[in-house]
Amino acid sequence: MAQHWKTPAGRALRADGLRVADLDTSARPGFRGGKKAGQELLAERSAVLAGLQEKLYANGRSGDTRSVLLVLQGMDTAGKGGIVRHVIGSVDPQGVDHAAFGVPTGQEKKHHFLWRIRKELPRGGQLGVFDRSHYEDVLVARVHNLVPEDVWQKRYDEINRFERKLAEAGTTLIKVAMFISLDEQKKRLRQRLERPDKYWKFNPADIDERGYWPDYQQAYQDLLDRTSTDDAPWYVLPADAKWYARLAVTELLIEALEGLNLQWPPATFDPDTELRRLDSA
């Protein structure tokens, strides 16, 4: 089924040189095939992802300090939660460290913006998932002037240094910026307003935020230009088609895990001796 990808997701979605304003959010970079083919492939690839994740976890349990961290960013309704549910949901919950970052609490505001992030970093062997992240501090913080410009301007370099250290310490970062069109967002917000079982996902402020769309686009552009590094590249994900977004993130995770060349941890005991002990125990 891999023949559906004419370019691997990791290459097709690389942010380098990309202009956010020109992005076709309904595109499916690298993939040839429609929704049905995509969904069938997702089922298949989810099993591959689960197998790789188990190996990462096994190595973590055996002392390997490496980890993988998926960072999800995107406007409201872009589908971050759906990625967690449908992609991360396919792997063993024991190996997942999930954290969502909302409006900072009073205590969090008193600290450096990376303080709350550091507390949630994945342990060795874990697949970490950030639903929003430290990048909110150069997105909403910038668009709404929550801090002076000289403060948020410095954050890009701080983030790069922070992520370089993370990478050096063995964390493979996969940063995914999900983009939908203004129309697609309207459709998704409308659904939340028309279905009582979706009311809880709706916040009137989400509508106000639409007025800042161009500001966010600019903030995302700068973020991509300034924080997509070799240590921690950004992937730009057109996300109007949910099935494509889920499949693409699955592929990104598979590529990252395959890059770790994980083997099953060797025995730290002699299996034959232990089998004999077991027989008489």
Add this chain to the structure above:
Amino acid sequence: MAQHWKTPAGRALRADGLRVADLDTSARPGFRGGKKAGQELLAERSAVLAGLQEKLYANGRSGDTRSVLLVLQGMDTAGKGGIVRHVIGSVDPQGVDHAAFGVPTGQEKKHHFLWRIRKELPRGGQLGVFDRSHYEDVLVARVHNLVPEDVWQKRYDEINRFERKLAEAGTTLIKVAMFISLDEQKKRLRQRLERPDKYWKFNPADIDERGYWPDYQQAYQDLLDRTSTDDAPWYVLPADAKWYARLAVTELLIEALEGLNLQWPPATFDPDTELRRLDSA
């Protein structure tokens, strides 16, 4: 398919008056039907569980402080990890707070035995899962004399008080003790020794622990007799048949969630006003 249960799992597995030494670990209390029927039913009931969990999460996001906490105890290879993977794995990872409690670290040993437990309690709206728990402190701690008897003897009452407070604060506790036979354990340990992809799950100490089987049985008996309360009942789960164990825990979780009578959170805004605002945004 519910007709497969002639007695609801919550009633069939209640610990009251049960003798651990007499337990048939291959039984399937309350269930009539074999493995195939059980697996089909599990697929169906997993979807029900996922729907209820989403409602719990939605309420938590809307300020409801109630939560559910599944506590899993059992000897090595009893299948605790399998429950996490196959039962908890069917719900949205965003709503799961998972914690595994191993041998206490140096820092943990300096604190009261409930210290590390309190840090991992589920937040409002979350489904917490403890893979081992504070009950290790009246199991391994007792069997291996890690603390003097007068210390562990006091812990039963401490635990009851702790759990009563948790229940009063809105946490529904579901405590599940998984039991397998000594023979079934031998079979499962052998598999870990015969398959290189399972070596990482094996620890030579697991074989030594088999020598303490009667002591653990006695420690489990006292635990059930002394800490199965109305606030926080124990369920005794025969776990030789993995499919039955997974199905039964799924049912216990469904019963607990249904008991909360969860509704979708009401709108805190006027949907029609917001729809009009959306149309012009």
